[in-house]
Amino acid sequence: MLIVPERDIADLMTREAAFAAVEKVFAAMASGDASNFPVVREALGHEDALYGFKGGFDRAGLTLGLKAGGYWPNNLERRGLINHQSTVFLFDPDTGKVSAMVGGNLLTALRTAAASSVSIRHLARPDAKVLGMVGAGHQATFQLRAALEQRDFEKVIGWNYHPEMLPNIEKVAAEAGVPFEAVELSGMTEADVIITITSAFSPSLMADHVSSGTHLACMGTDTKGKQEVEASLLARATVFADEVAQSISIGEAQHAITGGQITEADVTQIGDVINGTHPGRSSDDEITLFDGTGVGLQDLAVAAAVVDLAVQKGLAIEVDF
Structure with a gap:
């Protein structure tokens, strides 16, 4: 399994790469080549937090996985952490074996901004x-x-x-x-x-x-x-x-x-x-x-792109899982 820590995301994923990944997966969704799974999103009843899962499968890009995380509204004030916290998990669609774990906080911000900019472009x-x-x-x-x-x-x-x-x-x-x-x-x-x-x-x-x-x-x-x-x-x-x-x-x-x-x-x-x-x-x-x-496929698209970049630059951490 490959790990790409949150600390390395900023040096790997650009706005241009996020835009390209999101635009491509939106097109795949519309053509029926990619689909999202039902969203799970629940109030924890603890720290006023919302927590859930978004996932999907892109058959064209062979990307399978999920993002786990949510919104902790007290983080910034109490702990100096951003309120949105998440991690993306990717799986080998041929075997079901976990292939990567990627820090999802900055990626979430970049993919959300990419989605609105795709809409502005078009x-x-x-x-x-x-x-x-x-x-x-x-x-x-x-x-x-x-x-x-x-x-x-x-x-x-x-x-x-x-x-x-x-x-x-x-x-x-x-x-x-x-x-x-x-x-x-x-x-x-x-x-x-x-x-x-x-x-x-x-x-x-x-x-x-x-x-x-x-x-x-x-x-x-x-x-x-x-x-x-x-x-x-x-x-x-x-x-x-x-x-x-x-x-x-x-x-x-x-x-x-x-x-x-x-x-x-x-x-x-x-x-x-x-x-x-x-x-x-x-x-x-x-x-x-x-x-x-x-949508979950946005997260998977940018996570898959960042894993490829991390491998190319020698920043991916490989562990036996």
């Missing part, structure tokens, strides 16, 4: 100039860096439940040479692309905060009950998802489905756009929305 207007950020936590910095590479953005605007955290994303914008402005949610009407990345259980971004022609990447809702945007916004938009089944059960679409604003048939896998079987955006006035719930 669905945002080519002339998008203003990028809106709803959320300013740890993951938001990864989201912003990846998004800024997809269009020639001239301005970043941001809002957060806790305004004192906005310097997190202001710093990233400054590093990229892009002006930043803190706004109220009503100011998001200026944005051509909006990324929501919060852990909210009630909506903050409302339908009247979004202008025609905007692309939204909703990345924070991955659990039953979570919600970042008003359900009626999905009725105004053309809705895409990493996986339809997760979108309607644990993603933003869960609320619009329950409320009758949309049906399952109104949600399209983004892999269909990547593969060219769906046209994607059809006009400059259309609102497009990507519901990024985070």
Whole structure:
């Protein structure tokens, strides 16, 4: 078995490699060459933590495995650790034998940012100039860096439940040479692309905060009950998802489905756009929305890529297991 420790991930996995791995696996999912297993996600009743498993099998890439981990909301304050903790396990699909164990914390951040940037690449207007950020936590910095590479953005605007955290994303914008402005949610009407990345259980971004022609990447809702945007916004938009089944059960679409604003048939896998079987955006006035719930195959794709890089660079630790 090969081990790639968390400490080595930053020197191995780039945003470009994460983007390529995620885009490829989304395409494989849409073509039927890869499938995710049902998600297990439970409240532990200890430390307010959520813990679970995401897994799947990519027949095209011969990648089989799972990610185990979750969200410990007290980590940062009490222990100086990031709140999201996870590990990816890969298995040989021919034998079932474990082949690798990979630190999953940074990979989770990179694959989540890659998913939203894939949606921007394929669905945002080519002339998008203003990028809106709803959320300013740890993951938001990864989201912003990846998004800024997809269009020639001239301005970043941001809002957060806790305004004192906005310097997190202001710093990233400054590093990229892009002006930043803190706004109220009503100011998001200026944005051509909006990324929501919060852990909210009630909506903050409302339908009247979004202008025609905007692309939204909703990345924070991955659990039953979570919600970042008003359900009626999905009725105004053309809705895409990493996986339809997760979108309607644990993603933003869960609320619009329950409320009758949309049906399952109104949600399209983004892999269909990547593969060219769906046209994607059809006009400059259309609102497009990507519901990024985070699928196990994303984790497996980036983990498999990082194992290959670790072997090439002599950083993989081999143990007899």
